[in-house]
Amino acid sequence: xxxxxxxxxxxxxxxxxxxxxxxxxVLRDRGHEVRVAHDGRQGYDMVDERLPDxxxxxxxxxxxxxxGMSRLMLAEDVGKEKVPVLLVSGVEQLxxxxxxxxxxxxxxxxxPLPELLSILERCLSEKRPPEPEPExxx
Amino acid sequence: MKIFIHSIRRVAFxxxxxxxAMTAFLAASDLYSTTSLTDASRRIAADTATLYRxxxxxxxxxxxxxELHFAEATDGTDEGRExxxxxxxxxxxxxxxxxxxxxxxxxxxxxxxxxxxxxDYLAQVRRLRYAELxxxxxxxxxxxxxxxxLAATRELRATQAEHLRRLGARESSLRTMANGTALATSxxxxxxxxxxxxxxxxDVLEPLTSLKVTIDRFRDGDHEARSGRHRLAELNAVSRxxxxxxxxxRRSEETRLASLGAVAHDLRNPLGTLRLSLEGLQDASPIxxxxxxxxxETALRQVERLTRMVSxxxxxxxxxxxxxxxxxxxxxxxxxxxxxxxxxxxxxxxAHPIESDLPGEAxxxxxxxxxxxxxxxxxxxxxxxxxxxxxxxxVRLRVEDGTAVLSVSDEGIGIAEDDQERIFQPFxxxxxxxxxxxxxxxLSVSRExxxxxxxxLGVESTPGSGSTFSVRxxxxxxxxxxxxxxxx
Numbered sequence: 001x002x003x004x005x006x007x008x009x010x011x012x013x014x015x016x017x018x019x020x021x022x023x024x025x026v027l028r029d030r031g032h033e034v035r036v037a038h039d040g041r042q043g044y045d046m047v048d049e050r051l052p053d054x055x056x057x058x059x060x061x062x063x064x065x066x067x068g069m070s071r072l073m074l075a076e077d078v079g080k081e082k083v084p085v086l087l088v089s090g091v092e093q094l095x096x097x098x099x100x101x102x103x104x105x106x107x108x109x110x111x112p113l114p115e116l117l118s119i120l121e122r123c124l125s126e127k128r129p130p131e132p133e134p135e136x137x138x
Numbered sequence: 139m140k141i142f143i144h145s146i147r148r149v150a151f152x153x154x155x156x157x158x159a160m161t162a163f164l165a166a167s168d169l170y171s172t173t174s175l176t177d178a179s180r181r182i183a184a185d186t187a188t189l190y191r192x193x194x195x196x197x198x199x200x201x202x203x204x205e206l207h208f209a210e211a212t213d214g215t216d217e218g219r220e221x222x223x224x225x226x227x228x229x230x231x232x233x234x235x236x237x238x239x240x241x242x243x244x245x246x247x248x249x250x251x252x253x254x255x256x257x258d259y260l261a262q263v264r265r266l267r268y269a270e271l272x273x274x275x276x277x278x279x280x281x282x283x284x285x286x287x288l289a290a291t292r293e294l295r296a297t298q299a300e301h302l303r304r305l306g307a308r309e310s311s312l313r314t315m316a317n318g319t320a321l322a323t324s325x326x327x328x329x330x331x332x333x334x335x336x337x338x339x340x341d342v343l344e345p346l347t348s349l350k351v352t353i354d355r356f357r358d359g360d361h362e363a364r365s366g367r368h369r370l371a372e373l374n375a376v377s378r379x380x381x382x383x384x385x386x387x388r389r390s391e392e393t394r395l396a397s398l399g400a401v402a403h404d405l406r407n408p409l410g411t412l413r414l415s416l417e418g419l420q421d422a423s424p425i426x427x428x429x430x431x432x433x434x435e436t437a438l439r440q441v442e443r444l445t446r447m448v449s450x451x452x453x454x455x456x457x458x459x460x461x462x463x464x465x466x467x468x469x470x471x472x473x474x475x476x477x478x479x480x481x482x483x484x485x486x487x488x489a490h491p492i493e494s495d496l497p498g499e500a501x502x503x504x505x506x507x508x509x510x511x512x513x514x515x516x517x518x519x520x521x522x523x524x525x526x527x528x529x530x531x532x533v534r535l536r537v538e539d540g541t542a543v544l545s546v547s548d549e550g551i552g553i554a555e556d557d558q559e560r561i562f563q564p565f566x567x568x569x570x571x572x573x574x575x576x577x578x579x580x581l582s583v584s585r586e587x588x589x590x591x592x593x594x595l596g597v598e599s600t601p602g603s604g605s606t607f608s609v610r611x612x613x614x615x616x617x618x619x620x621x622x623x624x625x626x
Contacts, residue, residue, distance in 0.1 A: 018408070018411045018439055018440060019407055019410060019414070021436065022411050022414045022418065022433070022436045025418060025429065025432060025433065025436075026417075026418035029418060029429070062524065062551055090403060090406030090407055092399070092403065109409075109410035110406055110409045110410030110413045110414075111413075112413070112417065113413075113417040113418065113420075
């Protein structure tokens with residue numbers, strides 16, 4: 001268990017089943033409780049079910065994409081808006097997507113495992129929820 | 139220069155005609171002026187000579203009368219008589235010449251009259267000189283006849299002089315005209331040259347320079363550089379073709395870059411998962427057997443995905459380069475379908491039951507068995523991928539009007555109408571509700587594979603309720619008689 005304070009409750013949202021499941025396996029190895037959703041809508045339902053400590057969120061997904069799910073979580077004032085979001089994706093210009101979502105945590109695929117673990121640790125200790133800039137552009 | 143010139147040929151034709159007309163006109167007027175001038179000069183010279191002869195006649199007549207009076211006054215000498223004879227001979231010769239010169243019109247009549255008067259005078263002289271009259275009376279009696287002869291001579295001289303003056307005036311105007319023609323010629327040649335220079339510069343040279351500049355700019359990386367419209371039809375056509383070509387190059391360059399980007403992008407997911415599945419094993423020790431098995435399975439699946447993506451990429455390149463090789467044979471289309479469905483059922487979760495509905499008898503087509511398997515696999519994998527909430531996938535094979543129709547239907551998210559053609563284009567990414575989804579190369583390669591075997595691949599879809607992809611292949615036995623397959 002590498003994370004101070006013990007195990008965390010994590011939610012992985014990734015439409016690539018192999019990717020989501022493998023990440024879950026690796027994180028479970030490290031003692032975390034991990035659930036996996038395959039698109040934004042399913043992920044949102046799982047957040048509704050039980051608030052995770054961190055959402056590890058893909059960007060491109062069918063039905064509801066990562067930024068869309070993050071927006072939905074912020075829309076209600078019932079605790080979901082306080083969950084930090086870690087964007088993990090292979091999309092181009094991920095940094096800009098993260099800026100739009102308002103999260104300081106993002107990681108480009110493919111990534112070395114230690115890098116994921118370190119950013120996840122940061123996520124769990126800082127617990128900064130997304131703060132999107134007020135929408136000035138149309 | 140607002141004449142209607144739309145074509146180099148017309149400019150050249152108009153120019154040639156103008157130059158020809160100008161040359162012809164100038165040649166004609168030069169010839170006319172020269173001939174007229176020469177003619178006039180010759181006539182002036184001749185008539186001047188005649189005038190001198192008339193003056194001579196007058197002079198000789200006066201000399202003769204003086205000689206006669208002198209001889210009568212002094213009783214004369216032989217020498218004096220000879221001089222009179224000589225003067226008379228000269229007078230006669232001159233009158234004859236004048237008569238020869240003047241054979242027309244007013245002058246001829248006057249010449250005849252002059253001759254008549256002079257003969258009258260000479261006859262009077264012959265009559266009176268033997269009358270032995272005193273000199274003063276002789277002079278007085280000859281006076282009227284001499285005056286009449288001189289008057290007739292002077293009248294002829296005046297008329298001839300007037301005639302010469304008129305000739306001179308005409309020659310002078312001819313000279314002016316010739317000079318005018320020469321001036322007009324010079325001006326016309328200058329104008330024509332100027333106009334040609336303007337036309338050639340504005341309508342030919344400038345557009346050509348613009349074409350060259352466009353090509354240079356494009357070569358130097360300005361992919362928006364275009365040559366635009368020009369006035370001359372030929373140059374405009376060249377310009378339009380060049381612009382079309384540049385646009386094609388630009389698009390193909392864009393597509394190539396987008397393709398490279400898309401390929402790299404699509405490789406990221408399986409690579410990421412592969413890396414994770416191997417890295418995750420590094421520090422877990424000892425590794426439980428189930429955990430190891432799972433990681434290896436995942437790693438292997440990613441390698442398979444990567445392999446398929448690279449194969450698709452190679453196929454796409456081969457198709458583009460026209461180097462796709464097919465092992466076409468008469469096959470029962472049910473076989474590849476059965477094989478792929480069997481394999482797929484083993485690898486897909488229970489959430490996606492695969493139903494197949496195949497006819498009882500063989501459906502024989504001329505096709506490449508392996509390539510057909512590839513197409514069916516691609517359609518099945520898409521059907522599963524785009525049914526995230528599960529749902530059955532139906533594979534049906536039937537024969538319609540000599541065509542084998544193989545369809546794969548799902549009850550997934552469906553495809554917006556605008557995207558139904560785009561998904562068959564290589565590397566395109568399609569918007570899906572709130573998200574973006576990479577469609578990669580699978581569908582584009584599948585369609586090309588089906589087309590290369592004489593068939594067609596199309597889709598019918600309702601967003602939210604699912605999609606049906608249909609492969610149509612002509613039946614082998616009736617291939618020749620059938621019309622070409624129609625896209626659904």
